[in-house]
Amino acid sequence: METSEIRRRFLQYFEDRGHTVVPSAPLPSPDPNLLFNVAGMAQFVPYFVGQQTPPYARATSVQKCVRTLDIEEVGKTTRHGTFFQMNGNFSFGDYFKEDAVKFAWELVTKPQNEGGYGFDESVLYASVYYEDDEAIDIWKRVAGLPDDRIVRLGMKDNFWSMGIPGPCGPCSEILIDRGSEFGADRDWEAGDRYLEFWNLVFMQNIRGEGGGKDGYEILGELPKKNIDTGLGLERVAYLLQGVDNMYEIDEIYPVIEKASELSGRKYGAEHEDDVRFRVVADHVRSALMLIGDGVTPGNEQGGYVLRRLLRRAIRSMRLLGYEDPSLVELLPVSLEQMKKSYPELVTDFGRISQVAYAEEEAFRRTLTAGTTIFDVAVRDTKASGAHQLEGAKAFQLHDTYGFPIDLTVEMAAEQGLNVDTEGFRSLMKEQRERAKADARAKKAGHADTSGYRELREKGVTEFTGYQELSSDSEVRGLLREGAVAPFAEQGETVEVVLEKTPFYAESGGQIADEGLILGDGLKLKVLDVQRPVKGLIVHKVEIVEGVLRPGANVQAAVDHEWRVSACQAHSGTHVVHAALRQVLGPNALQSGSYNKPGYLRLDFAWSSALDAATRSEIEEVANLAVRKDLPVSAQYMTLPEARDWGALALFGETYDEQVRVVEIGGPWSRELCGGTHVKHSSQVGAVTVTGESSVGAGVRRIEAFVGMEALHYLGRERALVRLLSENLKARPEELPAKVADLAERLRVAEKELERMRAAQVLEAAAELAKDPKDVFGVQYVGHRAPDGVNGGDLRKLALDVRGRMPNDKPVVVAVLSVNDGKPGVVIALNDLAREWRLKAGDLVRIAAEKLGGRGGGKDDVAQGGGTDAAGAGDALSAVEHAIGHQVTG
Incomplete structure (x- = not known):
């Protein structure tokens, strides 16, 4: 049975039994403590912990997961994989243990020609938490399993929790006996013979603080009992496809x-x-x-x-x-x-x-x-x-x-x-x-979200910012360093939750609104707005005047100019994205964005730099869209409807079933977006592309100003052109040729200066060769050249000095210069010096060490450098000392 068919049958089976089929959440995890989703229940955590009311009583999904801790073990064993898929069925206060067992057993054992997986009942076992007599009774009644095929295991193996205080409960696993060639009879620890492939979690308890899988206290029972199951898709695939491991299934x-x-x-x-x-x-x-x-x-x-x-x-x-x-x-x-x-x-x-x-x-x-x-x-x-x-x-x-x-x-x-x-x-x-x-x-400001969850239990924050910039509201609560606080005074910076707010919380690339929250004797300056918990909008504020307490009636007012400019930037981002796709093609998809009043940047999939002509064309397409005064509208629909409609989704974002689609000019630009926008494209104002660069393999970044910022940018450019025209005595259209001519003349002059400097340096060679220092029979020249001599000229000088000295004695030449604040050294030896077991590479490393760097090269010529120009004198002395030590040693 193909893996895709195993997947399809799972979803179909549970949909037929009243479960809502929920699409997989994207692989990147919204949890700040995780990089990727690693479990099927990841997107349902807010329902299990009571942060949100689930929109359905039953759900089923196949969640994409990536496990990163075992990357180095991949391939060494037959069990470790990075990407995997977890089939799950979930109940939120609806059915519990008996139905969970019944559903799982029926699907697993039902013949394949009747829509099941067709596992042989005689090789299936169930493991249970050792104190869960209720589960044992269910397995006997529902599945007809005898006592010797029900295994009681301890807390480490068969009790589940999220690793933090909150929901937990016993679990029960379905195992298959793969035969004696995979291990000893009833050896539950090895894991190869009795392979677990479906885990049923009976979420019925609340756990307290503690570490490990069993180092915590069970505090009591949940008011509503939930079901969370996980069937490893790849594991079932290799069992049904008759291969030994996940690497040999049809998908891999x-x-x-x-x-x-x-x-x-x-x-x-x-x-x-x-x-x-x-x-x-x-x-x-x-x-x-x-x-x-x-x-x-x-x-x-x-x-x-x-x-x-x-x-x-x-x-x-x-x-x-x-x-x-x-x-x-x-x-x-x-x-x-x-x-x-x-x-x-x-x-x-x-x-x-x-x-x-x-x-x-x-x-x-x-x-x-x-x-x-x-x-x-x-x-x-x-x-x-x-x-x-x-x-x-x-x-x-x-x-x-x-x-x-x-x-x-x-x-x-x-x-x-x-x-x-x-x-x-x-x-x-x-x-x-x-x-x-x-x-x-970045995501929450505090790893502990319990304070946010406490305020979230009082209700969802209503966002009014699409309709108005000022709302009368009530303070639901405030937090100091992540903990709920009874009050806050003038001069403090705290977080505030309102009943409703017009302030846009940072998301989708758009930064948070700025403005004021005012009340009777109260003035709060809004510094930031975030959504640390779904459904909760939190304002970071500085208390300018008064004492803030929960229950206070306030007026929340967004800075009008800020919002207008922010809308221009966000709509401008959509316009530039559509222009990119029109010019470059449909593969130029947005992979991230950031916009603030007057400025936008957009990352998109593209492997090569855009030339000036392409950047100009993108800018022109964007400004033509602005000039056409295209209507901008937002509609709500289901996620499948949005995709069928051609709306583009931002990668890595998790969307609800109902999504908001922002449209500019009909199908020209349709994107899933919760941001604030202008009413017509003309309100974006001018779009001026200011730069394009690489931000990684296959990803480019384009930046632009919009509205008044675009005009200010163009004004600065115009002033710069005017200044250059005046200084160079040339009309604006003549500037490129004029500047190119000046650059070429400067290049020629610098080359001539370099030639003259090199000649001046080399003139010293004859004098240096005349006066070497005798170091136990070795003729040593240690010379610090004038500052500014580059490495190439330094090498020429060392070789020239060496060439001018007699060959009847061993010769070591060390020359050093400081160029742009960085010292460089070259050491050259003649054949006789090498016969005396001296090596230029060894000596240059000694010199470079004094310069705070390193060096290397051949036995006759070596070069090095460093960062400490103050060590120049010590470097030449160290070379001399090393020569003496080598010769006399």
Whole structure:
């Protein structure tokens, strides 16, 4: 049975039994403590914890998930995968244990020709929480399982919680006995013979504080009992398809077959190659799904994970012996398998492939640079007599050049070295903690959302900002450092929740409104507005006057000029996005945006820089749309209706069933958007593109001013042109030629100055060669040249001095100069000096160390530099001392 059919049957089965089919949430997680969704129940957490009232009593979904903790184990075992799918059925205070068991057992054991999975009942077991006698009784009655096929397990195995105080409960798993070849009889710990594939969580309790899987207290029962189940789609697929592991199922194995064909290596012949094949297949599929959900390669958070996956796949293909670009061959194969369940991948494949192929091209370039850094690190390590590459160096290779740690370990082993992996992991941990702290600060300001949840229980904040800029309201509550507070006084900065508000909370790329909240003897300046919990709008305010208390009647007023300019910028973003797609084509899809009054920037999928003519064309299309005075409207509809209508969604955003579609000029621009907008495109005002740049592989960024800011920008440009015209005595249209002529004349003059400076430097060679210092028989010249001599001229001087000295004695020439504040040094030796076991490379490293840098080269000529010009004198003395030590030692 194909994986897509297993998926379809699951959703159909539960839809037929009154469950609402809910689309998968995007892979990027809205939780500041997570990068990606890792469980099927992720998008239903607000319902389980009571933050929101569920719109349905029963739901079912197939959630896309990415697990990042085990990336380095992928391929080494048959169980670890990065991307996976979790089938789930959920009850919010509706049915409970008996129906959950009945539904699961029926679907699992029902014959395939009747719409079930057709598992043989005789090899199925159930595990239960050891105190849950109710569940045991249900399994006996509903499934007819005897006592010896019901396993009681402890809290660590069969009791579920979110890891924090809140809902929890016992669980029950369906296991299959795969036979004696997979392990000993009734060995529940190994996990290979008795394989769990469906977990039923009976969410009935409330847990307290505590750590681990069993180190907390059960405080009582929930007022409403819920069901949360998870059936691992890939696990069921390999059980039903008769293969041994997830890598060999229909959605993954074709990539292995293609990789085998490309590399000429056979899957199943050698363990090391098998690991590489599995890494390739898993990571290519994971990258396809991540890019499909709007993640782009980068150096932080989700982008960092994606980049790592792509580069591990590329490197694994190279280790399999395939040196050519591989993603162009493998990604379409993965698409062919995944499109059966995710048809949207087909329409978006142009953008997905563009991002992936650009990352491969970039990595192929950095492999060369990274390998050079690696070679230098290996040489320095060996020179110091050590046998272990520093963790900091491994981290640099990983962080700067994208080298996976296993690549560094493998390359080091080829050189006979170990790697300080503990030091590397420590640095990685520090980086992850910084990233998590940044994410928490950006998303909520506080990791603990209990204060927000407490105020959310008083009701949803009504947003009135689409209709008005001023609203009479009531203070529902206030928070100080994330905790609910009874009052706040003048001079404090606190967070305020109102019954209703016209203030727009930052989202969708649009920053928050500014303005005032006024009351009787009360004046609050609004500094920021956020939605830390769905349904709750929180204002960060400075109390300018008065004492703030819950229950106060206030008037919330948005700054009118601020909102007008913000609307211009947000509508301008939509206009520029539509212009991009008109000029470049449908693959130029937005992958992120930011707009504030008068300014916008938009990130979009594109692999190459836009030339001046293309930027001008985009700007012209945008301004023509503004001039046409296109109507701007917003409509509400279901998410499927919006997609059918052609509305574009922002990648990575989670949308409700009812979404808001903003339309500019009919089908020319239709996007899902909750932001504030102008009424007609002419109100955007002028659109002036100010720049375009790269922000990562396959992603470009365009920036623009709109409205009055655009006019101010053009005014500054006009003033600059006028000033240049006056100074250069040329008309504006003559300026390009005039400036080009001046630049060429300057280049010629600088070249002549450089020639004269080099000649002046070389004139000193004869005098220096006449007066060497005798250092235990070695003729040593240590000379600091005038400042400003570049490395090339310094090298010429050293060689010229060496060439002028007699060859009947060993000669060492060391010349040094400081150029642009950075010292450089060149050392040259003659043949006789090398016969005396002196090496220019060794001596230049000694000199460079005094300069706060490093150096290297051949035995006869070497070059180095540093950052500490004050060490110049010490560097030349250190070389002289080293010569004496070497000769006399």
